[in-house]
Amino acid sequence: MVWEFIRLHWRHGIEILILTIGIYQIYRAFKATRGARILVGLVVILVVLTALLQLFRLQVITWIVTRALLVLLVALPVIFQPEIRTALARVGSSRWLDWLLRNDRRQIVFLESLDDAVIMLSKKRIGALFALERNISLKPQEDTGVRLNADFSPELAMSVFFPKSPLHDGAIILAGEKVRAAGCVLPVSQREMSDRSIGLRHRAALGLTEETDAICVVVSEETGAISICSEGSMERDLEPGDFRTRMEEIFLSKTNDDEKSVPQTLGAEDGGPDSGDGSLDAD
């Protein structure tokens, strides 16, 4: 009996629930706005009028009221424009939506900061090495440097890598938006490379990404070139715009691998320096 009732009416139950939540949310959004009283007034008038018209069966007035209601429906968004804007703004800044978007937003802000820092370092030809932790912990590498646990900012990065600063040698390790440590020693790649111009900073970036899933960003002191290392391969000489795009692709998973634009890649499976596709070889 009970099961039969549930089987027949569960959809009605869900509809009632959705409508109740919807009406309550509209009430909450409009509450404390000037339009709320007008809306309540309108609803009361409509309910009383409909009840009276039904009771006395006044056909002509019913016809007029029905037509007037149609006009009112069109006029409502105009009358309540400020309230609708306030309500929509509230929905946009509501806590649950904020929670949903917060992570992405924080990461976007962080990537923008990192982008600013890398471009500034590159313009000033200040050598820099960033290791960005992902799933595999970089605690062993953190322990070789000085723990900072600070919020990342371009100014902090510039101060750390500024030549002759006590922490300028080595890498900054980043986890999320935090600078975990600076002056860290990363494992140097032991691979033989045909390009002898690849020095220790770039080898250290490659080495870490051979052993972990971290992403490393290198700014060359000699040329100001920006490179990204991941999974033991290196994308070299990235233009600032390309650097930003690649970091977004990696961290915000916006595009698939086929669409990657890689100016120059140094990796285990790549062709030699003269392979004609802009790739460099790790022999």
Ligand SMILES: Nc1ncnc2c1ncn2[C@@H]1O[C@H](COP(=O)(O)OP(=O)(O)OP(=O)(O)O)[C@@H](O)[C@H]1O
């Ligand atoms: N194992 C390591 N871990 C972290 N940083 C390292 C490591 N080895 C060297 N470095 C950093 O790299 C610097 C030396 O850079 P080197 O000139 O050899 O590299 P490079 O790849 O040619 O870079 P650049 O183009 O900036 O000269 C050191 O001063 C130090 O800051």
